[in-house]
Amino acid sequence: MSPSPPPTGSGASRLAGAAASAGTATMTSRLLGLVREQVLASLFGAGNAMDAFNVAFRIPNLVRDLFAEGAMSAAFVPTFTRHLATAGKESAWRLGNNVVNALAVITLVLVLLGMVFAGPIAAAFAGDFAAVPGKLELTTSLTRLMLPFLSLVALAAACMGMLNSLGMFFVPALSPAMFNVVSIVCALALVPLMPTLGLAPIMAIGIGTVLGGAAQVLVQWPLLHRQGFRYRPVLDWSDTGLHQVLRLMGPGTIGMAATQVNVFVNTVLAAGEGTGAVSWLNYAFRLMYLPIGLFGVSIATATLPAVSRDTMNREPGAIRRTIADGLSLMMMLNVPATVGLVVLASPIVQLIFERRAFTSADTAATAGALQFYAVGLVGYSVVRIASPLFYALGDNRTPVKVSMATVVVNVVMNLLLVQVMGYRGLALGTSVAALFNAATLMVLLRRRLDGIEGTRLLDSLTRIALASVAMGLAAAGAHATLTRLVPGTSLPAQGLQLGGTIGTALLVLAGASQLLRVREFGEGVALVRGRLARRRR
16 A cells, blocks of 8 residues: 555644643543542442432533533634634633623523422433332432532533633643542542431432532633633623524534433433443443543544634635544544454453452443444544534534434434343444444535545545554454463453553554554654653653
8 A cells, every 4th residue: 555645744733732732631531530430330330329320410411521522612612712813812701701601600590490300300311210219219319419510510611612722721631630539539538428427328429529520610710810811700691702602502512412412312221221231331431432532522622723713714725634634633543442442342341340349240241332332432533523613614503403313313223222232232322323423424524625635534544444453353362362371350460461462452553554554653653752751841
């Protein structure tokens, strides 16, 4: 094969550099999130309490995902960036204050309504829990406790949007780490205390969730203050910038909602699949979402402001190159991740979660869900990049239509597959819907921009896929060999088995990428090394 066409030099480097900045912080946050899940799995396994927490948290967590990594950025970042460029910082700060206060009012109303109707809400989403004494009541209590998280995460998202528009990605991307740290501390410190207060131990995790949301705001506030932002308790509903943000956020929420709504649908359907199904799907989705958080969200975070500037400057060629750069980098990171998760699902779940309350049966069940979730990994990441771009281009209708169609596809697939595959069918149905969502958005984006360097992207995808297949075969063989050479299920033995397998797989991926002349691999490694070197200095 001849070398794949190179991405645009300076533009690609700036984009990848920004993505690396966000990715470094996001990696920290996601790894701490994994530790949080380990702590929860160890304390509660996949039992009734964890099922209740997962359903109760799904409502505020849905809003978190949409606001922090979706509609809020898609609506706010382009508008705030435009104010910065055309009217200066003072005008942008006025918009920021309006948005912060509007979100506070809107989410406060939602929180109060949610608290009043928490019982019917829990029954609507997990009515089958009523078959287990106390399970539905626990879900209702947790729902009421965690609803204030909505307001806190909305404010954190506004801070993130302003800082991203100013070219600052590290601290905003690091803010979820504070959520995870606070959650872990509360789990370890408060769980033993809850029974003495007459409360279920899982309530400690609900308390940690709310305090963690507050920490996400507090960690960003000093940096925003240093940039010149001063909070003002003003709210001008007639402000044109606020109108534009809210006008985009409504459709934007729907447009970005497909993946999260689909997972929400999974939770509702899984509630009827018996004790543990909700938790198995949640643990699996968390593991699958790690590459999305590390790569998909980071690249999308860096791509959106760049496309917003290119759109404002009326540079269609630059827009196409920026999008192609982001997509090719995403494929290089997520296609191998997909193969790795499918091949190594069981040892990954076993090493991370299997201890104390989390049993070997939970490992097998979670690994099965993880494999089917991983099938849609590239689709999830493409949606993270592509959907906000339509809003940056001034099109708030297309993502809404595609998102609604995707939800329909997901519901139909889930209802069909759950009959023959159980809870695993819910994971597969969601992945099929994510791939449908991504493919549809890419076709429509290509039409809108009169091309997105499709030849280059297809060439890169072919090379990356071939290298990833070689990596997957090597991983399967290496793990089988290492389990014979280092037998046992102790933590050190599992660490050596999986660590050696991953090391071998990465070496094969590097070699195959070199043979196939996958430019993205070498450039990605160079950028990561450069980023780490800058951080050491």
